[in-house]
Amino acid sequence: MNAGVYIHIPFCRSRCSYCDFATEMYQSEIAETYVDALCSEIHDWREIDKPATVDTIYFGGGTPSLLSTKQIKRSLGAVKDRFEVIDAPEISLEINPGDGGADPESRRATMRAWRSLGINRASFGAQTFDDRELKLLGRTHDSADVRKTFALLRDARFANINLDLIAGLPGQTMAGWKRNLDDALKLRPEHLSLYLLDVHEGTPLADQINRGMRPKPDDDLAAEMYATMIDQMCAAGYEHYEISNFCLPGFESRHNTKYWVGSPYYGFGNSAHSYDGARQRWANERDAAKYVEMIEQGDSAIVDRTILSDEETRSESIFLGLRLMKGIDLQTYESRFGKNLREEYNGELDRLRTAGLIEIEGELLKLTTRGALLSNEVFAALA
Numbered sequence: 278m279n280a281g282v283y284i285h286i287p288f289c290r291s292r293c294s295y296c297d298f299a300t301e302m303y304q305s306e307i308a309e310t311y312v313d314a315l316c317s318e319i320h321d322w323r324e325i326d327k328p329a330t331v332d333t334i335y336f337g338g339g340t341p342s343l344l345s346t347k348q349i350k351r352s353l354g355a356v357k358d359r360f361e362v363i364d365a366p367e368i369s370l371e372i373n374p375g376d377g378g379a380d381p382e383s384r385r386a387t388m389r390a391w392r393s394l395g396i397n398r399a400s401f402g403a404q405t406f407d408d409r410e411l412k413l414l415g416r417t418h419d420s421a422d423v424r425k426t427f428a429l430l431r432d433a434r435f436a437n438i439n440l441d442l443i444a445g446l447p448g449q450t451m452a453g454w455k456r457n458l459d460d461a462l463k464l465r466p467e468h469l470s471l472y473l474l475d476v477h478e479g480t481p482l483a484d485q486i487n488r489g490m491r492p493k494p495d496d497d498l499a500a501e502m503y504a505t506m507i508d509q510m511c512a513a514g515y516e517h518y519e520i521s522n523f524c525l526p527g528f529e530s531r532h533n534t535k536y537w538v539g540s541p542y543y544g545f546g547n548s549a550h551s552y553d554g555a556r557q558r559w560a561n562e563r564d565a566a567k568y569v570e571m572i573e574q575g576d577s578a579i580v581d582r583t584i585l586s587d588e589e590t591r592s593e594s595i596f597l598g599l600r601l602m603k604g605i606d607l608q609t610y611e612s613r614f615g616k617n618l619r620e621e622y623n624g625e626l627d628r629l630r631t632a633g634l635i636e637i638e639g640e641l642l643k644l645t646t647r648g649a650l651l652s653n654e655v656f657a658a659l660a
């Protein structure tokens with residue numbers, strides 16, 4: 278199995294009201310020091326004697342598009358020096374609408390420079406096309422920026438673009454959500470990641486909701502939005518291939534699919550996670566400044582390491598595999614683990630099937646639409 282490389286870039290220009298990621302305010306000198314640390318972490322990486330060949334590289338964050346082209350080039354160079362990378366890997370860059378330069382011409386030039394570095398997939402957080410909702414989320418862009426950014430990316434020959442949208446925002450109506458989907462579909466991106474809003478305690482949005490300044494998210498309405506989104510996306514020719522992800526045929530995120538099928542991935546940067554594709558998972562220090570300090574002192578940035586038991590490996594293969602809408606192949610499961618999943622979970626499978634959360638078609642066990650919405654309940658039953 279080929280591996281993916283994940284590179285975490287923790288900087289953002291401002292903090293969105295719902296965000297609980299490991300991010301920092303962008304400052305150019307700090308970004309340069311961070312990229313130095315990142316490149317030395319990649320250079321000195323010795324976690325696996327014979328790492329798998331790499332066929333995907335993903336710059337996530339944070340806002341990786343805040344890095345200069347030179348910094349992105351250095352990071353990619355470090356990966357190519359350390360790993361065997363196939364000739365035309367999928368290279369994704371998360372960007373923020375409006376990034377890349379002060380005017381359209383310089384933004385277009387930056388995007389062309391990204392393409393010439395081999396970046397062939399752009400992913401950006403539109404979140405919503407309603408400017409009031411964007412303000413509520415504390416986003417710095419407006420819907421016009423999303424459309425402009427999309428057009429500039431196409432001009433720069435990006436033929437694989439992902440948009441993120443969030444459903445279930447406080448005060449969002451079904452009509453508003455459908456308009457968002459229509460607006461996104463008009464752009465015809467190759468990939469859409471559609472999330473239900475998760476309100477994390479400790480974020481400004483959670484605080485506003487707790488103090489009654491914003492309505493509480495309505496779970497029933499969010500469930501209807503989820504079902505509507507599946508209908509609308511499938512009617513528009515998109516494949517619902519993962520709980521929250523849709524694509525035009527052939528445009529699944531190759532990198533993210535590695536997380537669900539158990540392929541190895543090697544993460545670099547603060548808070549990055551890694552998996553050897555078999556038994557070992559490990560994670561880096563979450564705080565960016567501490568991460569840089571550890572690397573500068575010649576220490577490893579790994580702060581957590583787990584060796585999975587047989588039981589954990591099996592249960593992970595179920596709850597990660599079930600995220601893919603094509604489901605789990607029961608025969609493959611049996612040949613891998615020497616156990617019959619139907620017999621192991623007989624009672625639970627019956628209960629979940631009666632509740633309309635799963636279905637078994639031949640040798641494939643998969644989530645129904647309702648099961649995808651209530652996936653945590655399914656995963657808990659099969660843990």
Ligand code: SF4
Binds near residue numbers: 291297300402
């Ligand atoms: S741009 Fe993304 S990572 Fe940065 S603060 Fe907003 S949600 Fe968080």
